[in-house]
Amino acid sequence: MNRHNSNASTSRIGTAQREFSGSNASIDSGLLLSALVLMGMGVVMSYSTTAPLSINQAIPPLFINHMSALAVGLVAATAAAFVPLEVWHRIALPVWFLGILLLFATFLFGVEVNGAQRWLTIPGLGFRFQPVEPVKFATVLAVAAVIAPQDGRTALSRGRVVMAGAVALPAILFLLLQPDLGNAVLLAMLVALLLIVAGTPVRTLVIPGLVSLAGIVAYIFFNPYAMRRVTGFRDPWEDALGSGFQLVQSFVAFSQGGLSGVGIGNGKQKLFYLPEAHTDFILSLVAEELGLIGALLVLGAFAALLISGTRIARRASSRFALLLAFGTTSLLTVPAILNAAVVMGLMPTKGLTLPFLSYGGTSLVLCCTILGALLGISRNNNPKVARPVRMVRDGGSR
Numbered sequence: 001m002n003r004h005n006s007n008a009s010t011s012r013i014g015t016a017q018r019e020f021s022g023s024n025a026s027i028d029s030g031l032l033l034s035a036l037v038l039m040g041m042g043v044v045m046s047y048s049t050t051a052p053l054s055i056n057q058a059i060p061p062l063f064i065n066h067m068s069a070l071a072v073g074l075v076a077a078t079a080a081a082f083v084p085l086e087v088w089h090r091i092a093l094p095v096w097f098l099g100i101l102l103l104f105a106t107f108l109f110g111v112e113v114n115g116a117q118r119w120l121t122i123p124g125l126g127f128r129f130q131p132v133e134p135v136k137f138a139t140v141l142a143v144a145a146v147i148a149p150q151d152g153r154t155a156l157s158r159g160r161v162v163m164a165g166a167v168a169l170p171a172i173l174f175l176l177l178q179p180d181l182g183n184a185v186l187l188a189m190l191v192a193l194l195l196i197v198a199g200t201p202v203r204t205l206v207i208p209g210l211v212s213l214a215g216i217v218a219y220i221f222f223n224p225y226a227m228r229r230v231t232g233f234r235d236p237w238e239d240a241l242g243s244g245f246q247l248v249q250s251f252v253a254f255s256q257g258g259l260s261g262v263g264i265g266n267g268k269q270k271l272f273y274l275p276e277a278h279t280d281f282i283l284s285l286v287a288e289e290l291g292l293i294g295a296l297l298v299l300g301a302f303a304a305l306l307i308s309g310t311r312i313a314r315r316a317s318s319r320f321a322l323l324l325a326f327g328t329t330s331l332l333t334v335p336a337i338l339n340a341a342v343v344m345g346l347m348p349t350k351g352l353t354l355p356f357l358s359y360g361g362t363s364l365v366l367c368c369t370i371l372g373a374l375l376g377i378s379r380n381n382n383p384k385v386a387r388p389v390r391m392v393r394d395g396g397s398r
Helices: 002-023 029-053 061-081 085-109 132-147 157-177 181-197 202-222 224-234 245-257 282-314 319-343 361-379
Strands: 111-113 116-122 127-129
Touching (some): 029 361, 061 361, 085 132, 085 319, 132 181, 132 319, 132 361, 157 181, 181 319, 282 319, 282 361
Antiparallel strands (some): 111 116, 116 127
């Protein structure tokens, strides 16, 4: 009897040990390393680009703000890495609803900066932030939750499109009212990518895509500010001191940098030639001060992040985990691709920041939080399992 109890106890201990080791798999080192490289580059370039704005101060206030946001972001990343997938799924819709309320409050009471009403101030604290950053994560989280099949059941393609559209459309409309066309288009792109990964045939998205494209064209046509950005992109040299000024100065920064750059701190374009160089066009300053080598280091780190995030998604333990891993990876890499395309003159200026590098407390904290969520998914994956991403097929777009 004692021997039987001893064997049973040993068996239970062995099972518990296997469950424990399986549920605490190591995080993806490639993802963590690429993110740390980007954070480090962000610290260096934040100091270099904000120092000229604070000539009489040893430590630039904007740099202090960046480091404070990074510290908060690292705490948030650590916390997010330990949030179970079940909790993410349970809070997805409540968090999304809170995000929509924040966008509505921004529409009513937001602070206008540079012609756009995108900032919200917390009464009594004087703290100001951009709700669009948490809203992007909340929307991706909610879309992943509503289109992930539950209990083995698969939603029809059109049903998934309708559910995803119902989640994304309110946020997109509020962003267009700010106006913030760049983030509205980004959000639509992310939702479309999630639908494709979930198994929605591309032909099902053709009509919504054409409608969205027509809406973008109409928005640009009736919005003089957006139209100036398009004309400045089409021929920046025609109005080099007006609508094409930022892009022309970005070209100058790239040309000055050459292969190895002019050296950290020695860039000239940040000296009030390139407006807001520490935000949307920080990659141009990287190219000027660190040259092609520095720019490729940044882009290579984002490429490594994309590969690591895709690998985590491929090893996901559930369909929701797959969609969330792919969505969070896209949230960190798609804006980087678009930002790089803008500063190189491959697409019109959109006002999108470069994750981890651009100045902006809200953006940096949310990027770290998103990174933490992705690291958390990697912790729960089996590193020995590398199954392909199998899209859910439902026999068409019924």
